[in-house]
Amino acid sequence: MTRPFLPAALAVCIAVTLPLPANAQSALEFGYKDRLFQQEYVLPEEMSQSQVRAYFNAVMTLGLLNPEYAKIGGDQAAIRKRLGGECGARFFSGLAPSSLTAAQQRLEAMPNPAPSENYIIRTPCDLQVLLYLAASMDAASTSRQLDSLRTLIQERYVDDWVTPDRATDPVFIQSARKLAALWARTNRLTAKGVKAAGVISADLEAGPLTTRVAKFNDAATYAAVDARLTALEEQAPGLLERERAEAAVRQKEEARNAYREQLIAGANGDVEPPRLHRRPFGLSHAAMAVSPSMA
Numbered sequence: 118m119t120r121p122f123l124p125a126a127l128a129v130c131i132a133v134t135l136p137l138p139a140n141a142q143s144a145l146e147f148g149y150k151d152r153l154f155q156q157e158y159v160l161p162e163e164m165s166q167s168q169v170r171a172y173f174n175a176v177m178t179l180g181l182l183n184p185e186y187a188k189i190g191g192d193q194a195a196i197r198k199r200l201g202g203e204c205g206a207r208f209f210s211g212l213a214p215s216s217l218t219a220a221q222q223r224l225e226a227m228p229n230p231a232p233s234e235n236y237i238i239r240t241p242c243d244l245q246v247l248l249y250l251a252a253s254m255d256a257a258s259t260s261r262q263l264d265s266l267r268t269l270i271q272e273r274y275v276d277d278w279v280t281p282d283r284a285t286d287p288v289f290i291q292s293a294r295k296l297a298a299l300w301a302r303t304n305r306l307t308a309k310g311v312k313a314a315g316v317i318s319a320d321l322e323a324g325p326l327t328t329r330v331a332k333f334n335d336a337a338t339y340a341a342v343d344a345r346l347t348a349l350e351e352q353a354p355g356l357l358e359r360e361r362a363e364a365a366v367r368q369k370e371e372a373r374n375a376y377r378e379q380l381i382a383g384a385n386g387d388v389e390p391p392r393l394h395r396r397p398f399g400l401s402h403a404a405m406a407v408s409p410s411m412a
Contacts, residue, residue, distance in 0.1 A: 154262045158252040160240045162273065169241060176247045189250050196246065197281055199253070200267055204242035205277035205326050208284065212297035220350040221305065227357065230310040242274040276325045283327075295333040296321065302346045310360070311353050317345060 160172070180187035189195060193211070197203045217225060249266050252258045271278055283289045300321055306314035320342075321329065333339045349356075 150257070150259075151262065154252070154258060154266075157255075158248045158258075158266060159269065160245050160248065162240055163237050164240050166236050166238055169238065169244060172244055172248075176244070176251070179251060183254075186251065186254060189254070190247060196250070197284065200246065200249065200270060202271065202278050202280045203284065204246055204274060205279055206241065207243050207246075208279040209293065209297035209300050212290070212294045213301035214298055218350070220347070220353075221302070224305060224309055224350055224353050227309050227354070229308050242270070242277055245270055245273075279326065289330060292330045292333045295339050296330050299333075299339070299342050299346065302350065306346070306349055306353060309353065310357060311349055312360075313349055313356070314346075317342065317349075 164172075176190075180190060193203065193207065249263070249270060252266060253263055299317075303314050303318045303321060307318055323329070
């Protein structure tokens with residue numbers, strides 16, 4: 118007669134109660150600590166803008182509470198040495214020109230539109246790097262975990278990763294300065310809500326970093342993109358004003374249509390019309406819906 122299998126709940130109870138062999142116990146703890154490390158310091162490949170903003174705020178708070186972390190986070194040479202490179206966005210931000218044209222200054226002074234909180238974006242490279250630095254200061258982090266996270270960063274952001282040899286190559290830096298200038302201008306236009314800048318941004322970010330930088334060795338290529346951005350910068354105030362006016366008209370029309378549909382639904386007995394807009398005696402809801410005074 119064969120013995121029946123233990124009930125699942127009892128099997129779990131025994132597994133928890135009985136002492137594990139030393140090697141099994143260490144393996145269990147090993148996996149648990151790795152999961153904690155992953156949850157704490159490894160970000161998903163995509164996040165909503167609100168999540169990204171929350172993480173950046175948390176990192177800024179950490180910098181305020183821990184001066185040592187702020188010091189490490191601000192030392193780009195040290196970060197490059199620790200990680201074997203740096204994020205392209207951080208590298209280019211250091212090369213972008215600080216002076217602005219008159220059109221760029223007007224654009225800079227314009228308010229940014231409210232961000233879409235649920236819009237999904239690729240997790241920024243520099244945010245993951247900042248979490249790596251936080252992990253490196255955590256006494257519970259092991260060398261193996263940090264090495265694994267460093268490899269993940271390099272592989273995930275391979276198309277935007279600047280290696281130390283490139284960061285010190287004069288030829289690479291010369292072309293990178295051109296790309297950095299265009300990239301900063303495109304980001305400014307995008308931040309202000311100029312939709313046409315999205316096409317240029319996609320072109321600048323397409324392909325591996327070395328390819329993107331190398332194509333600006335050609336003066337004609339740079340001049341063409343520069344001319345497109347200059348035109349957008351000069352036209353931006355008018356474009357944005359027109360887009361806002363069109364959006365206001367659309368919003369008003371949508372509200373009017375929604376109100377009309379509500380009245381028609383009330384006339385059909387589907388819903389009760391709003392108390393303030395109930396029909397006068399003898400006038401149907403349908404008649405009110407098409408009446409110019411009620412539109």
